[in-house]
Amino acid sequence: MASHRKPRTRILTSPGSRRTAAGLTTAALASVTLLSQTAEAAPSRPKQSIEEVKQKVDDLYRQAEVATQKYNAAKEQADEQRGTVDRLLDDTARRTQKMNDARRRLGTYAAAQYRSGGVSPTVQLLLARNPQQFADRSHLMDQLTGAQKKAVSDYQEQQAKAVRQRAEASRSLERLTETQASLKESKKDVQAKLAEARQLLSRLTAQEKARLAELERKKEAEAKRKAEELARKQAEKERKEREDRKQHDTPDPGTGTPDGGSGGSGGGTSDDGSYATKAAKALAFARAQMGKPYVWGATGPNSYDCSGLTQAAWKAAGVSLPRTTWDQVKTGDRVATKDLIPGDLVFFYNDISHVGMYIGDGKMIHAPKPGASVRVESIYYMPIYGSVRPA
Secondary structure, X not given: OOOOOOOOOOXXXXXXXXXXXXXXXXXXXXXXXXXXXXXXXXXXXXXXXXHHHHHHHHHHHHHHHHHHHHHHHHHHHHHHHHHHHHHHHHHHHHHHHHHHHHHHHHHHHHHHHHHHHOOOHHHXXXXXOOHHHHHOOHHHHHHOOHHHHHHHHHHHHHHHHHHHHHHHHHHHHHHHHHXXXXXXXXXXXXXXXXXXXXXXXXXXXXXXXXXXXXXXXXXXXXXXXXXXXXXXXXXXXXXXXXXXHHHHOXXXXXXXXXXXXXXXXXXOOOOOHHHHHHHHHHHHHHHXXXXXXXXXXXXXXXXXXXXXXXXXXXXXXXXXXXXXXXXHXXXXXXXXXXXXXXXXXXXXXXXXXXXXXEEEOOEEEEOOOOOOEOEEEEHHHOOEEEEEEOO
């Protein structure tokens, strides 16, 4: 009987086939070994040290402050240009109304002449596409009365002014559009820098965060030490000035009265008493903002960026400051660090991207950075660029 079982697959047993199988196995093993060696040879990206992470985050915050100042400048410019555009559009509307009034007066003359007989040159002038060209014809002007000539002149003048104002408004709108584009770009730049900084910090382990906090404490301690040293020097300077005034004010033996004026406070105050008064008001305002959060581009009343705080504080004292650190540093008189008095503005970094208000003893009130609040801190926490006395 015939078998219905499926024939078995024969295994190759020839010498050639064995050599082929061995070759395939060897190639596979070689591939695995090569891949393993390649993986081992691939350079792994070294992990950043906490010091490097801190430096990177600090740099990103500073870059964000630079972008913030660009944003503030663009916003201030956009606000000014928007006001200019609104004014020009209002002026253009009024000028157009005057032009229409002049045109109606021409229409009145034209209608009267039409009723008195035929289409007069005035009507032709009214209906002409180019009234100026038509009015230039001497024979037409000879036929117009004095009142009609004035109406034509008024119309032409109003029409020309309306055209100029429309053109100016159009140019201002173009500049405003460009500034708004710059504003949008600066905003994106700020947000990108802050997002990168947050991402770097989020990758840290609890141990790394503790190490980072320790580095911050060391930095603050060193800044505090320098502030105390400045305070000692300023106190010594003030003491010597008081002694000098005391000697200067010694009573004259012949009269029993001082040969000079009364003393007053020493080197810790400005020669101009009005500055001290204004500075006190500005500092009182700044202290009242303590604890409010830093928000880039903010000018109060619930949050501030660095230049927004100094601007608002001095505004409370009746002094108008520009919006950005780059413009604020140009106001008033330059002051050496050793000669700082309360109310002076201290600027930081070579790019002048941060500002604080000096309160004395080597300290300032400032809006530090995203995630922090308005607080008192040593002026030596950041590299000082320079200082000004704004009033």
